[in-house]
Amino acid sequence: xxxxxxxxxxxxxxxxxxxxxxxxxxxxxxxxxxxxxxxxxxxxxxxxxxxxxxxxxxxxxxxxxxxxxxxxxxxxxxxxxxxxxxxxxxxxxxxxxxxxxxx
Amino acid sequence: xxxxxxxxxxxxxxxxxxxxxxxxxxxxxxxxxxxxxxxxxxxxxxxxxxxxxxxxxxxxxxxxxxxxxxxxxxxxxxxxxxxxxxxxxxxxxxxxxxxxxxxxxxxxxxxxxxxxxxxxxxxxxxxxxxxxxxxxxxxxxxxxxxxxxxxxxxxxxxxxxxxxxxxxxxxxxxxxxxxxxxxxxxxxxxxxxxxxxxxxxxxxxxxxxxxxxxxxxxxxxxxxxxxxxxxxxxxxxxxxxxxxxxxxxxxxxxxxxxxxxxxxxxxxxxxxxxxxxxxxxxxxxxxxxxxxxxxxxxxxxxxxxxxxxxxxxxxxxxxxxxxxxxxxxxxxxxxxxxxxxxxxxxxxxxxxxxxxxxxxxxxxxxxxxxxxxxxxxxxxxxxx
Numbered sequence: 261x262x263x264x265x266x267x268x269x270x271x272x273x274x275x276x277x278x279x280x281x282x283x284x285x286x287x288x289x290x291x292x293x294x295x296x297x298x299x300x301x302x303x304x305x306x307x308x309x310x311x312x313x314x315x316x317x318x319x320x321x322x323x324x325x326x327x328x329x330x331x332x333x334x335x336x337x338x339x340x341x342x343x344x345x346x347x348x349x350x351x352x353x354x355x356x357x358x359x360x361x362x363x
Numbered sequence: 364x365x366x367x368x369x370x371x372x373x374x375x376x377x378x379x380x381x382x383x384x385x386x387x388x389x390x391x392x393x394x395x396x397x398x399x400x401x402x403x404x405x406x407x408x409x410x411x412x413x414x415x416x417x418x419x420x421x422x423x424x425x426x427x428x429x430x431x432x433x434x435x436x437x438x439x440x441x442x443x444x445x446x447x448x449x450x451x452x453x454x455x456x457x458x459x460x461x462x463x464x465x466x467x468x469x470x471x472x473x474x475x476x477x478x479x480x481x482x483x484x485x486x487x488x489x490x491x492x493x494x495x496x497x498x499x500x501x502x503x504x505x506x507x508x509x510x511x512x513x514x515x516x517x518x519x520x521x522x523x524x525x526x527x528x529x530x531x532x533x534x535x536x537x538x539x540x541x542x543x544x545x546x547x548x549x550x551x552x553x554x555x556x557x558x559x560x561x562x563x564x565x566x567x568x569x570x571x572x573x574x575x576x577x578x579x580x581x582x583x584x585x586x587x588x589x590x591x592x593x594x595x596x597x598x599x600x601x602x603x604x605x606x607x608x609x610x611x612x613x614x615x616x617x618x619x620x621x622x623x624x625x626x627x628x629x630x631x632x633x634x635x636x637x638x639x640x641x642x643x644x645x646x647x648x649x650x651x652x653x654x655x656x657x658x659x660x661x662x663x664x665x666x667x668x669x670x671x672x673x674x675x676x677x678x679x680x681x682x683x684x685x686x687x688x689x690x691x692x693x694x695x696x697x698x699x700x701x702x703x704x705x706x707x708x709x710x711x712x713x714x715x716x717x718x719x720x721x722x723x724x725x726x727x728x729x730x731x732x733x734x735x736x737x738x739x740x741x742x743x744x745x746x747x
Binding site for chain 1: 480486
């Protein structure tokens with residue numbers, strides 16, 4: 261079976277806002293020829309239950325991700341900058357690190 | 364064209380989750396939490412990558428698509444997820460055959476929802492498999508060509524309406540026991556897919572049990588039909604839904620048990636599986652016996668009896684070799700399942716071609732394609 265003859269459908273990443281107050285969350289992917297069919301497929305697949313509010317589909321090849329080789333410079337912020345965390349500093353009161361203002 | 368962003372099918376430098384490091388304790392500065400493996404430079408060797416991988420598994424962390432992973436781990440996952448996905452979609456067939464013959468509109472609606480869920484489970488799993496660098500079209504080709512298989516459980520016909528109940532109660536019940544631990548499997552996308560599957564699977568089992576209860580409370584003919592369905596679906600569920608025996612306690616011969624045990628040990632060391640096949644099989648029997656008693660049905664195994672000493676029900680050992688011969692890919696029903704699947708795929712070719720032609724035309728005309736143009740307007744009304 262020659263898949264090219266069928267026009268192998270593109271991959272789309274699916275993002276769902278499952279309910280109010282939540283950001284869209286990546287839930288998986290579907291295969292579809294175009295955005296309309298991708299949305300329909302995503303609806304059928306990821307919203308069969310619950311009360312979902314909104315659905316996004318994004319072509320998988322349109323998602324740009326940080327290259328693994330660049331990971332260290334990209335993601336090293338937390339390691340060398342302990343002063344970004346409250347625990348780096350003394351607590352405000354006697355109750356210790358869980359003191360009122362630290363919560 | 365089908366490039367996926369998150370596929371990590373080549374060895375990559377091991378990553379470290381800064382968020383996790385920052386969140387582990389409140390007392391120590393996050394810098395103290397950095398993994399030593401993460402300081403590996405660009406030329407990190409295989410050993411170091413493996414050590415980091417092993418450490419993540421050891422800590423019960425998930426492996427994500429961009430992480431380096433051993434080839435064997437990737438292969439085992441692809442094989443298992445593909446087999447699982449194939450089983451979901453092939454599993455639609457025995458029950459799907461009864462959709463037009465359901466005895467009431469209510470039962471028909473329920474069965475449609477259930478069969479649709481099975482299709483969905485297959486798609487969740489193909490999506491998860493694709494994060495490992497395979498293409499779902501290739502997996503389907505492998506199924507059609509017999510290079511990969513679906514669970515042989517479904518290579519049985521659903522002869523009566525009661526079979527739809529027995530399948531849901533017994534094979535879906537077995538699936539839940541198999542799948543609940545998979546919600547914590549070590550590969551992130553697989554675990555997340557399984558959580559969705561498990562949430563939906565509970566409905567399948569309950570509606571099946573409810574269907575059986577209705578038949579058992581009905582006429583003697585209806586009750587006999589329920590018993591007949593259980594007689595035919597009990598062994599396929601208990602033998603085939605859990606895979607080959609992998610302990611000698613499971614009752615198989617030493618060679619089969621050793622073969623099964625080797626695979627299970629590897630899968631458990633990698634955190635893909637959490638329990639042996641035989642352990643899960645026992646759990647299934649322990650749950651089903653009282654359920655069958657409440658229905659007034661007899662499980663077709665005279666060896667079933669409560670063993671006070673073990674705290675479990677005894678049951679007949681699984682004669683795996685017999686099953687393997689009787690249910691190989693060359694049986695009548697195995698061929699029918701695959702032929703049906705291939706026919707559906709081939710007959711749907713014109714739909715896929717039309718969708719591709721439509722998408723190409725829309726793209727050429729530069730028109731913003733329908734509802735996707737404004738993601739913020741995607742509200743529930745559009746779900747119909």
